[in-house]
Amino acid sequence: MxxxxxxxxxxxxxxxxxxxxxxxxxxxxxxxxxxxxxxxxxxxxxxxxxxxxxxxxxxxxxxxxxxxxxxxxxxxxxxxxxxxxxxxxxxxxxxxxxxxxxxxxxxxxxxxxxxxxxxxxxxxxxxxxxxxxxxxxxxxxxxxxxxxxxxxxxxxxxxxxxxxxxxxxxxxxxxxxxxxxxxxxxxxxxxxxxxxxxxxxxxxxxxxxxxxxxxxxxxxxxxxxxxxxxxxxxxxxxxxxxxxxxxxxxTRNTNVDIWAVDFVLEDQAASIYTRTIFFDVQLEIQNGLHRCAIGKWEKMSDYLKFFVKDWDQPCTTFFEVMMREDEMTVYCTCKRFTQFGLLCSHVFCVLRMLDVREFPQLYILRHWTREAVPNSACGAILGMNERDNRYNEVNHIVREITYSTESVINKLVTNFDALCSFRDHVVNFFQTADEAVVNAPRKSRRERFAEITGNTQPSIVTVRVLVGTGYKGMGKPKRMKSKREIAISQNTFYSGLHSHLIKL
Incomplete structure (x- = not known):
């Protein structure tokens, strides 16, 4: 406070x-x-x-x-x-x-x-x-x-x-x-x-x-x-x-450093994944370019088989990467994609050697992407249900407003006067909307308690917990006495004490 x-x-x-x-x-x-x-x-x-x-x-x-x-x-x-x-x-x-x-x-x-x-x-x-x-x-x-x-x-x-x-x-x-x-x-x-x-x-x-x-x-x-x-x-x-x-x-409003300028898949990954996940993918790309090497490769019926040496894992002789170029499907014996949903450095090593220019779409899991969850939380704030006819339309407009506002702020953050002007515009609009709200009378303490606890209407208790488990500082669950009752109680106590002292 x-x-x-x-x-x-x-x-x-x-x-x-x-x-x-x-x-x-x-x-x-x-x-x-x-x-x-x-x-x-x-x-x-x-x-x-x-x-x-x-x-x-x-x-x-x-x-x-x-x-x-x-x-x-x-x-x-x-x-x-x-x-x-x-x-x-x-x-x-x-x-x-x-x-x-x-x-x-x-x-x-x-x-x-x-x-x-x-x-x-x-x-x-x-x-x-x-x-x-x-x-x-x-x-x-x-x-x-x-x-x-x-x-x-x-x-x-x-x-x-x-x-x-x-x-x-x-x-x-x-x-x-x-x-x-x-x-x-x-x-x-x-x-x-x-x-x-x-x-x-x-x-x-x-x-x-x-x-x-x-x-x-x-x-x-x-x-x-x-x-x-x-x-x-x-x-x-x-x-x-x-x-x-x-x-x-x-993720939307910050830029990242691209380390391998001549490897287009890294730049594409930056626009696909969230920032946190991109840094993980970027590290795998770098390891694939600088810490891995293809020992040999061979043609196997309808796919290519590569033997990749990973210098960061000397205990393993070679990792095997199988790939079908026509379908752009790939598999590595390290099974990193299978377990975590992200490609490994061994696959990136092969993709670099084959000069692949487009990030394999089959291996982009939506779980890790920028738009994994549609920005529809605002719909819930508006009290709209997804089954409403105009839900998607309203959600699209809300997303546009959110993105536009963030973009304007980012552009004006170095221009103090323009930023203040934009702030004043938003505040004035907020005040206009706020005028439609009728101010309620001041709440009593008991009404505030009811609002805090969500118990706005008195009712008979239907669900209970085990008794006898009170904790220090909670206070006793009894009716609160008024100031008049306390005064009467104190007067009675002192009167009784005075009579007792006289008898002594």
């Missing part, structure tokens, strides 16, 4: 005021916590297009498991859902329930959240229910699912997602390598067993799981009420999606 308003003296409240506000908010939430969260998500389901939310309770109305995913998550899964990480290792909340995110990798090689759940136990029955509602929400199960080593989860996947291949996460395996039983299940975690599957680098290193844990640990802690957790989750996902848009912006 100090940063927002420009100084402590301008905030208009003290630390004590903020602490009291938090105390009163916790008292307001009290035992209505989980019911508020359920109703918040149900309202999203009723009013937001393509929002999914399901939950189950015990016979006593205690929450057992909850799952939710919005339209943007479904759009991302349709493009980035070939490999999904399902991690149930995060901290439990104050009710001993566990937060479970579903994670993929976007076209910038960054983590992207594809859905989320909260579960009360880690039984095969709970996991089976969760996987079932996931399939119903997204319409399919991912080809590869990456999890930690949990027998209940393993059974649930085998029973529910029969078509999915289960892989164990290296991040969780590394601490258990000394256990001999780990070797017996090596086909579930050693990367060599997955060379025929697109993994998109999801579990190539342990740092990806570590970064995801750090991201969610910021708002998933034992002291957080569910309704406040949901607010933090929404803010964090909004930040994640903003970062994705920023990466899109950087």
């Amino acid at each position: 100090r940063t927002l308003y420009g100084g402590f003296d301008k905030v208009g409240a003290t630390k004590t005021d903020f602490k009291n506000f938090k105390r009163d908010l916790n008292r307001y939430i009290s035992e209505l916590d989980v019911d508020m969260m359920i109703k918040w998500l149900l309202r999203k389901k009723n009013y937001m297009p393509n929002f999914s939310m399901e939950y189950i309770t015990t016979e006593d109305g205690i929450l057992r498991a909850l799952f939710w995913a919005d339209e943007d998550a479904k759009r991302k899964l349709s493009m980035f859902g070939d490999v999904v990480s399902f991690d149930a290792t995060y901290q439990r909340n104050k009710y001993k329930m566990m937060f479970v995110p579903f994670t993929g990798v976007d076209n910038h090689n960054r983590n992207v959240t594809l859905g989320a759940a909260i579960i009360g136990n880690e039984t095969a029955e709970t996991y089976s229910w969760l996987l079932k509602v996931f399939r119903e929400a997204f319409g399919r199960a991912p080809p590869v699912i990456v999890t930690d080593q949990d027998l209940a989860m393993k059974k649930a996947i085998e029973d529910t997602w029969t078509e999915s291949r289960h892989k164990l996460c290296m991040w969780h395996i590394m601490d258990k390598l000394t256990v001999k039983s780990i070797y017996q299940i090596r086909d579930t975690w050693i990367s060599a067993y997955y060379r025929e599957k697109y993994m998109f680098g999801l579990m190539r290193t342990s740092s990806r799981s570590e970064s995801e844990n750090h991201f969610f640990r910021q708002f998933c802690n034992p002291e957080c009420a569910l309704v406040k957790f949901l607010g933090h989750f929404d803010s964090s996902i909004e930040a994640q999606r903003h970062e994705h848009k920023k990466n899109d912006h950087d």
Whole structure:
């Protein structure tokens, strides 16, 4: 607040005021916590297009498991859902329930959240229910699912997602390598067993799981009420999606250095892939030109077979690259494309020798391209459904406005006067649009609490959590006394004390 308003003296409240506000908010939430969260998500389901939310309770109305995913998550899964990480290792909340995110990798090689759940136990029955509602929400199960080593989860996947291949996460395996039983299940975690599957680098290193844990640990802690957790989750996902848009912006509006000027495929790759992925491809191109050499090649019926020496991998004699020039199909025994969806240095070495002038279209996976996800997030902000007649037309106009605005800013950033003029034009238009909004009267504190928690209408609690799990600082879930009641209580206390002293 100090940063927002420009100084402590301008905030208009003290630390004590903020602490009291938090105390009163916790008292307001009290035992209505989980019911508020359920109703918040149900309202999203009723009013937001393509929002999914399901939950189950015990016979006593205690929450057992909850799952939710919005339209943007479904759009991302349709493009980035070939490999999904399902991690149930995060901290439990104050009710001993566990937060479970579903994670993929976007076209910038960054983590992207594809859905989320909260579960009360880690039984095969709970996991089976969760996987079932996931399939119903997204319409399919991912080809590869990456999890930690949990027998209940393993059974649930085998029973529910029969078509999915289960892989164990290296991040969780590394601490258990000394256990001999780990070797017996090596086909579930050693990367060599997955060379025929697109993994998109999801579990190539342990740092990806570590970064995801750090991201969610910021708002998933034992002291957080569910309704406040949901607010933090929404803010964090909004930040994640903003970062994705920023990466899109950087890809469109920044230039890269082309190292091999005489190799046209590198320049084409720069216009095909996002910046992050291009740098990876560029490195493979450079290695193909300077660190690889063709030992020999031979004609094999309808294809050419090349033997490529890679000086960065001296332990391997030669990599074999098979290619059909008429169809422009290529295959390398290193299987880098098969596993990560990107061509290897050995293939680029062959393409350079054959003087190929056009990037092979068969080996451009949309997953890594600039336009992997259509810029249609604005459609959701406008409240339009993809089934609306003018959805595509409106989305196209929104994209044009977005791109044009970014382009104008980039062109005027060095011309301060022109930039200020453009700013004034935008601000004036914003003020014109803002005049149509009627200012509502100032809200009471209780109304503000209702707005923060999403519990705008009082109702009977229908979903509960286990009692007796309060945390320090939450305050007691009882009715707040008025100042008059407190004064009467104090007068009664002092009167009784005075009478007792007289008797003594």
